Amino acid sequence: MAATTLVAVGGKGTNPKTTLYVGGLEESVNEATLHAAFLPFGEIKEVNIPLDHATGTHRGFGFVEYEEKEDAAAAIDNMHNAELFGRVLKVNYAQPMKIKGGDKGWSHLPVWADTDRYIEELDAENELDEYEKEQRKQQAKEGAANAAADGAEQPAAPASS
Template sequence: MATTLVAVGGKGTNPKTTLYVGGLEESVNEATLHAAFLPFGEIKEVNMPIDHATGTHRGFGFVEYEEKDDAAAAIDNMNNAELFGRVLKVNYAQPMKIKGGDKGWSHLPVWADTDKYIEELEAEKEMDEYEKEQRKAALVAKEAGAAVAAAAAAADEGGAKAS
């Protein structure tokens, strides 16, 4: 059997530990998927999205390993392997760009990021107040500089008249 060259790193600085497993047979469940991928390392999580219309999985799942080397070994050994008569397609899972980065928010309620949103609003408000104070301080300094210049000019003019 030919070996597959597997890149161990992911995009950016985050190592890839989550795998996409496609081509799953209908009777495969999370326990079966876990058991099939367990020989390659410690598994953090197994997830198989459910089709709400049929109540069954959608033919693919995700396996997340603790270590990136374990994920690479699983891809090397399980891509194009057979499970329950179906050929598997195994590769690194792509981050959910629209739904919130590497982990995604699809499994979280809508209000799950409320605290972060409120913190961002408060930080933005503080930054606006800081910039407003900076503009006010610059204006006061400019006015003070103009007043000092006017006083110096008046003093020069008064000194010129006295001589």
């Protein structure tokens, strides 16, 4: 029985289903090494290993973008939990970068572009808070009414002299 890979929606590159995240890279791995390791699975469009600007070294992960989504799926099937230079790799579909835009390219939008959604969420939260306050008040009133009714039904205690 052949293993199957579920194709996730979302991703980093031009086609989200063709870009892979590769985590767990050993310090000496460079883009050429990563390219060579993933080349057997298909035509590679781009290999990128982001560098830490403070140290000048990579941060232990990279991205491999394939020409075809079937090649990316084959690479995940074969390379996830595989070993490269003594380190176990984590390979899956890359997720969109939220800060730099993701699927919609938000990086070119003004900061206030999301204001309407934010205000709607805030209004919904406030409405929920008000509803919960009303519920607590109603429960307190019912509790006080029940306590008063219970007190009226009980016979008065005899007065002690």
